[in-house]
Amino acid sequence: xxxxxxxxxxxxxxxxxxxxxxxxxxxxxxxxxxxxxxxxxxxxxxxxxxxxxxxxxxxxxxxxxxxxxxxxxxxxxxxxxxxxxxxxxxxxxxxxxxxxxxxxxxxxxxxxxxxxxx
Amino acid sequence: xxxxxxxxxxxxxxxxxxxxxxxxxxxxxxxxxxxxxxxxxxxxxxxxxxxxxxxxxxxxxxxxxxxxxxxxxxxxxxxxxxxxxxxxxxxxxxxxxxxxxxxxxxxxxxxxxxxxxxx
Numbered sequence: 001x002x003x004x005x006x007x008x009x010x011x012x013x014x015x016x017x018x019x020x021x022x023x024x025x026x027x028x029x030x031x032x033x034x035x036x037x038x039x040x041x042x043x044x045x046x047x048x049x050x051x052x053x054x055x056x057x058x059x060x061x062x063x064x065x066x067x068x069x070x071x072x073x074x075x076x077x078x079x080x081x082x083x084x085x086x087x088x089x090x091x092x093x094x095x096x097x098x099x100x101x102x103x104x105x106x107x108x109x110x111x112x113x114x115x116x117x118x
Numbered sequence: 119x120x121x122x123x124x125x126x127x128x129x130x131x132x133x134x135x136x137x138x139x140x141x142x143x144x145x146x147x148x149x150x151x152x153x154x155x156x157x158x159x160x161x162x163x164x165x166x167x168x169x170x171x172x173x174x175x176x177x178x179x180x181x182x183x184x185x186x187x188x189x190x191x192x193x194x195x196x197x198x199x200x201x202x203x204x205x206x207x208x209x210x211x212x213x214x215x216x217x218x219x220x221x222x223x224x225x226x227x228x229x230x231x232x233x234x235x236x237x
Contacts, residue, residue: 007235009136040143041135099146107120108152113233117136 003034005110007103009117011042017116018046018059024114026062029069036110037063038103039075041117044085047075047094060091067093074102122155123147124231127164131182132174137167140237141185148192157195158186159227160216164237165203168196170211183213190215199224 006025010017021043025035039046051060063073074097080086087096095102107113125144129136140158147156160167167182174181186196196216203210203218212218219227228234 005233009139041139099143100150103143104147104150104152107123107147107233110120110233113120113123113235115235117236 001032001034002111003036003109004028005106005113006035006037007113007115007117008037008039008043008046009041009115012045012048012051012059013053013056014042015118017118018043019057021046021116022057022059022062022066024116025066025071029066029071034070035066036072036106037074038106039073039079040099040103041076041079042083044075044079044083044096047073047090047096048085049089049091064091064093067091074106076103120232121153122157122231122233123153124228124234125156125158126228126234126236127158127160127167128162128236130163130166131172132177132179136237137164138180138182138185140235141167141182141189143235143237144194145185145188145192148189148194155194155231156189156192157197157227157231158189159197159199159224161199161224162202163206165198166206168198168203168212168216169207170213186213186216197224197227 008021073094147153172183
């Protein structure tokens, strides 16, 4: 199975980047590809539990639903710490990890990388 | 399976998080031992990250020059597109070890890597 890595760097409420990342992941999963998402910088908010964006799409909820379909989501721990997001605040099934351990694994095992950022 | 990653840096040092984050991402790949080749290509305003006379202490920010040097210490190649640098600041001293290239070579560098990510 080919695997796509999506590196996203925008925060969930900054713009539509995380929405695009989630839709792209959904489409790739439906086509039978493996998908791994690495959230870096502001994109660590992707895994923050309890997101309630009211009338806007809830990318946290959509992400959680895709975990059951095989999506793997890891965000940068250093970026989380910088923004006051602690372990235990992430959506169950996602991971606060690291560039060195996780993004490098995604790169080494991945077939394509898509970067979504501005 | 990717054996090589190119960090394409388009953002200037300081004022934005991206360039520093990208250079550190490149270093993280090499430090992991899981990605054997992780190089950087500085284009556009990203070329400013290679300038030797950076004074990050003036803005109390981490040093992008140090981030470039750390990559070089890990035997990564750091390419700088000469045309872009010259257009922005002219012929100024660069950090020792970076490699000035033209856009024709830059396209080859991009093609030589399994994955490319932009910062």
